[in-house]
Amino acid sequence: MExxxxxxxxxxxxxxxxxxxxxxxxxxxxxxVYGILGPNGAxxxxxxxxxxxxINASSGSIRLFGHDIKTHRKEALSKIGCIVEKPDFxxxxxxxxxxxxxxxxxxxDVSKKNLHKMLSFVGLQGxxxxxxxxxxxxxxxxxxxxxxxxxNPDLIxxxxxxxxxxxxxxxxxxxxxxxxxxxxxxxVVLSSHILSEIELIANRMVIINxxxxxxEGRVNELLQQEELIVAMEVSDAEKSLQLLVNYxxxxxxxxxxxxxxxxxxxxxxxxxxxxxxxxLVYNVSSKRKLExxxxxxxxx
Amino acid sequence: xxxxxxxxxxxxxxxxxxxxxxxxxxxxxxGIILFAMKIDGPAYxxxxxxxxxxxxxxxxxxxxxxxxxFIILQMLIVQIPLLVALVTGDLISGEAAMGTIRxxxxxxxxxxxILLSKxxxxxxxxxxxxxxxxxLAVIVGRWLFGDGDLMVLNSDGLVIIQANxxxxxxxxxxxxxxLALATVATLSIMLSxxxxxxxxxxVSTMSVIILFTIIGTLDVPVFDNIRPYLFTTHxxxxxxxxxxxxxxxxxxxxxxxxxxxxxIFLSISIYHFNKKDILS
Numbered sequence: 205m206e207x208x209x210x211x212x213x214x215x216x217x218x219x220x221x222x223x224x225x226x227x228x229x230x231x232x233x234x235x236x237v238y239g240i241l242g243p244n245g246a247x248x249x250x251x252x253x254x255x256x257x258x259i260n261a262s263s264g265s266i267r268l269f270g271h272d273i274k275t276h277r278k279e280a281l282s283k284i285g286c287i288v289e290k291p292d293f294x295x296x297x298x299x300x301x302x303x304x305x306x307x308x309x310x311x312x313d314v315s316k317k318n319l320h321k322m323l324s325f326v327g328l329q330g331x332x333x334x335x336x337x338x339x340x341x342x343x344x345x346x347x348x349x350x351x352x353x354x355x356n357p358d359l360i361x362x363x364x365x366x367x368x369x370x371x372x373x374x375x376x377x378x379x380x381x382x383x384x385x386x387x388x389x390x391x392v393v394l395s396s397h398i399l400s401e402i403e404l405i406a407n408r409m410v411i412i413n414x415x416x417x418x419x420e421g422r423v424n425e426l427l428q429q430e431e432l433i434v435a436m437e438v439s440d441a442e443k444s445l446q447l448l449v450n451y452x453x454x455x456x457x458x459x460x461x462x463x464x465x466x467x468x469x470x471x472x473x474x475x476x477x478x479x480x481x482x483x484l485v486y487n488v489s490s491k492r493k494l495e496x497x498x499x500x501x502x503x504x
Numbered sequence: 505x506x507x508x509x510x511x512x513x514x515x516x517x518x519x520x521x522x523x524x525x526x527x528x529x530x531x532x533x534x535g536i537i538l539f540a541m542k543i544d545g546p547a548y549x550x551x552x553x554x555x556x557x558x559x560x561x562x563x564x565x566x567x568x569x570x571x572x573x574f575i576i577l578q579m580l581i582v583q584i585p586l587l588v589a590l591v592t593g594d595l596i597s598g599e600a601a602m603g604t605i606r607x608x609x610x611x612x613x614x615x616x617x618i619l620l621s622k623x624x625x626x627x628x629x630x631x632x633x634x635x636x637x638x639x640l641a642v643i644v645g646r647w648l649f650g651d652g653d654l655m656v657l658n659s660d661g662l663v664i665i666q667a668n669x670x671x672x673x674x675x676x677x678x679x680x681x682x683l684a685l686a687t688v689a690t691l692s693i694m695l696s697x698x699x700x701x702x703x704x705x706x707v708s709t710m711s712v713i714i715l716f717t718i719i720g721t722l723d724v725p726v727f728d729n730i731r732p733y734l735f736t737t738h739x740x741x742x743x744x745x746x747x748x749x750x751x752x753x754x755x756x757x758x759x760x761x762x763x764x765x766x767x768i769f770l771s772i773s774i775y776h777f778n779k780k781d782i783l784s
Contacts, residue, residue: 253781253782256609256610257609257610258606258609258610258781258782259781259782259783260779260781277612277614278612278613278614279612281610281611281612282612284610286610287607288606288607288610289603289606290603291607292602292603292604292606292607293604293607294516294519294602294604295602296519296520296521297515297516297519301515301519305512305515305516306607306608306611308508308509308511308512309505309508309509309512309608309611309612309613310611310612311505311612351607
């Protein structure tokens, strides 16, 4: 049986009459790279802040490593390393001093050897004595990850870790996260508003929208089991509908375009039926229903 | 963990350029006062003693280091709260403004300990500021102007304190002044808990001090009942150590009132900081 590290049930957070989070349920197991996906303003950051006791939940329960975050905050946080929103440091201090400050109160080994080892792991070797004020966003993000690792936590929480990074920075951070899982065997929770981002890194995920966790599960299962929405450019849309009468959910988009929700394996049969009926198929494109669903959410 | 974090906080204070503004300002101000006294001191003293010269004959070195130290304390003790608030008002709100408060509060240390370690570091800084001012006023003052009896003019008249009776009075005076400044530091830290920017708590602290001082000096009966309980009324309690006889009861009252304010301000800070949602 999988060991649950984070268990959030019916989490809600209100600011006056505004409900930032309405009903979020999350289960993260040991060894997961868990993605929290949702459009901007969905409640991802609020959920993470509640998880880390930065803000007090209005209702619901949050258990980290079996500890209630309200009553056993210290025990729970001792096993967590995190970056919330963006990595902010004391700009007037060096990278090394910043790490020492955060490491000291996390109970970490703050010897120069260990600090340099961590900075080296995130690719900041040679910049130990440099003041953070001169660091780019990507360098701060790396320093943030070094900071999360200092006390050797079991769980790493990263809130939108690739936001504001250039393409190379995104790849670097993605690789760092994968190293955390594969080399250090850490459980990682990360939030993002980009589905492809989560798809590339996470093995499990939740989609949050308007403060509600809409769907949760294994990424590959959620993506593979979902039916595809197939768009076809055909010579006659009206006649195509008649030929595909046995397929449910066939829709005419315009005179030459139809859409159909079907399993991937059914696509060749569908095209075959149209060809036999004298319909020419010029173009076939598909997208997953989950992606479409998420895009609808984000567009909303 | 508390000591480790207090050490952290002191590193942060020591690394901030604004922390040295106070030291520089005090050094310059004391330097100016000592320089002015060295040049025009006798004229200044004769202006003060003019009304007594008909009845009293002054002998010896009146314009000595002890008098310089007293004058400096009297002049600067009004400005020091601003210099203290400049640093202590930034201790919590500065972290919120920088965003580092998120990093800090997700570490396995209680919010109360974080606040108290910031408070302790703030008090150490306040003590150091006062110590520096004391060093410049008393030690440098004596070095430049020599030792001698201290002549103090207060509301009851002229008090002469013998040179060998002064050291403990300065010590008591500095300790009481520290308590007054610690009250200001606690007030600014409390206001800092309610703010997410650095300037607000500093300005608010000075506004409270100015408001309370005005209420304290307005000779209006409606304020008679609250005046004794305002901390600003007791900020000059250090001066009582230079009265003869020593007003022990008044000093005790001042100490109790200042401690009560520290207790109240600190309790509010701890309560609010523990309940606060970190949204910055």
